[in-house]
Amino acid sequence: GTPKYSGMVEDCCCDYEIVDRLHKEVLYPSLQELVKTSFFRYFKAKLWCVCPFWPDDGMCRLRDCSVCECPENEFPESFKKPNRLPLNDLVCQEGKPEAAVDRTLDSKAFRGWPEIDNPWTNDDETDNESKMANHRNEMTYVNLQLNPERYTGYTGPSARRIWDAVYSENCPKYLSQESCQEEKILYKLISGLHSSISVHIAADYLLDEATNMWGQNLTMMYDRVLQYPDRVRNLYFTFLFVLRAVTKAADYLEQAEYNTSNPNEDLKTQSFIKQLLYNPKLQAACPVPFDEAKLWKGQSGPELKQKIQHQFRNISALMDCVGCEKCRLWGKLQVLGLGTALKILFSDDDQQNLGQTLQLQRNEVIALMNLLNRLSESVKFVHEMGPTAERISEGH
Numbered sequence: 001g002t003p004k005y006s007g008m009v010e011d012c013c014c015d016y017e018i019v020d021r022l023h024k025e026v027l028y029p030s031l032q033e034l035v036k037t038s039f040f041r042y043f044k045a046k047l048w049c050v051c052p053f054w055p056d057d058g059m060c061r062l063r064d065c066s067v068c069e070c071p072e073n074e075f076p077e078s079f080k081k082p083n084r085l086p087l088n089d090l091v092c093q094e095g096k097p098e099a100a101v102d103r104t105l106d107s108k109a110f111r112g113w114p115e116i117d118n119p120w121t122n123d124d125e126t127d128n129e130s131k132m133a134n135h136r137n138e139m140t141y142v143n144l145q146l147n148p149e150r151y152t153g154y155t156g157p158s159a160r161r162i163w164d165a166v167y168s169e170n171c172p173k174y175l176s177q178e179s180c181q182e183e184k185i186l187y188k189l190i191s192g193l194h195s196s197i198s199v200h201i202a203a204d205y206l207l208d209e210a211t212n213m214w215g216q217n218l219t220m221m222y223d224r225v226l227q228y229p230d231r232v233r234n235l236y237f238t239f240l241f242v243l244r245a246v247t248k249a250a251d252y253l254e255q256a257e258y259n260t261s262n263p264n265e266d267l268k269t270q271s272f273i274k275q276l277l278y279n280p281k282l283q284a285a286c287p288v289p290f291d292e293a294k295l296w297k298g299q300s301g302p303e304l305k306q307k308i309q310h311q312f313r314n315i316s317a318l319m320d321c322v323g324c325e326k327c328r329l330w331g332k333l334q335v336l337g338l339g340t341a342l343k344i345l346f347s348d349d350d351q352q353n354l355g356q357t358l359q360l361q362r363n364e365v366i367a368l369m370n371l372l373n374r375l376s377e378s379v380k381f382v383h384e385m386g387p388t389a390e391r392i393s394e395g396h
């Protein structure tokens with residue numbers, strides 16, 4: 001194990017050893033099964049990038065990087081020749097096979113759930129602007145199993161700019177003493193997600209382009225995540241936060257319809273959900289993975305919540321600027337998943353009656369469970385491979 005991490009996960013109600021054990025015995029196996037079901041493996045996303053920031057040099061405006069095959073004359077000259085990014089960044093990430101999204105799927109797999117806005121996200125399906133740009137409004141259904149989150153080659157100023165904006169524009173005070181607990185939580189969620197993305201890149205890396213050999217890159221995991229214990233802690237924190245949202249919404253999730261027009265498959269989905277949500281081991285060892293009741297207590301609670309909601313929506317909007325299609329897919333999914341967790345934990349409604357008042361879109365439920373699974377994979381990888389990675393990298 002990683003003895004470095006022991007005791008209670010900061011701001012959570014569960015300790016590292018318990019998380020690792022529970023995880024191995026209960027959570028990881030059932031999540032792995034769950035995300036393979038047809039209900040959970042199809043995600044609906046608007047993958048066209050309509051980046052509201054950096055309009056003139058957005059890399060995702062490059063024609064070859066776009067998802068839709070638009071006629072070239074639709075693109076203003078300035079989009080074709082962005083002049084602010086350095087030349088080496090003009091190599092279109094989406095021209096790389098590993099960055100492209102595989103769209104092979106069964107078109108009947110997706111049926112409607114209620115479409116209710118989430119105040120935490122910017123998944124502007126009904127946004128006026130996107131309505132006008134009709135082809136850009138198109139939703140794509142993606143089979144997530146065919147598109148694992150892994151190394152895509154997306155890097156350089158374009159990727160850096162997104163992360164910088166996510167951190168500096170949206171959680172500017174995270175390091176200062178004044179920053180209140182709620183803002184720290186937003187920072188930790190983003191940092192935990194970032195760790196998880198880095199872990200997936202390192203766990204499934206293109207080691208040799210010539211022979212198309214994929215494998216683990218433990219040095220990279222060390223360089224990007226393990227050498228910063230905070231990033232590991234934030235990963236555990238984010239995992240527990242999302243787990244808490246899922247268990248809090250258990251009654252809702254249990255009663256939800258997992259309808260894919262395949263009764264056998266749907267029964268299976270339902271039973272995986274139950275296995276996960278009402279697991280006696282989980283309830284005994286970690287009944288409340290995160291205690292949200294203590295937040296937003298101060299006088300400025302409502303105001304603060306609005307502010308953080310606004311910040312999170314900005315982060316969500318930034319996902320449209322991610323210049324690599326597969327990264328955009330997972331970025332959007334995971335931010336929607338976090339937004340869903342925030343909605344479950346911090347909805348204004350009477351928390352006692354959450355089961356009656358909570359309403360989630362189908363896509364939100366899919367994002368939430370897939371996010372939890374991604375975080376769970378990262379926790380497992382860090383726990384199992386962390387010590388080896390540290391040994392290699394610290395040179396003993």
Ligand code: FAD
Pocket residue numbers: 149150151152153154155156159160162163190191192194195196197198201224231319322326327328330331
């Ligand atoms: P980056 O990961 O870009 O980090 C930038 C800076 O952020 C670091 O220098 C550090 O100061 C800070 N930082 C890093 N990690 C943390 C943390 N956990 N907590 C707090 N601060 C941190 N690439 C892929 O290959 N596959 C993908 O699926 C993929 N998905 C992406 C999704 C999104 C939304 C974005 C924005 C990028 C994605 N990328 C993906 C790119 C990838 O995340 C990196 O940006 C890229 O690999 C370059 O890495 P880097 O080492 O320069 O550091």
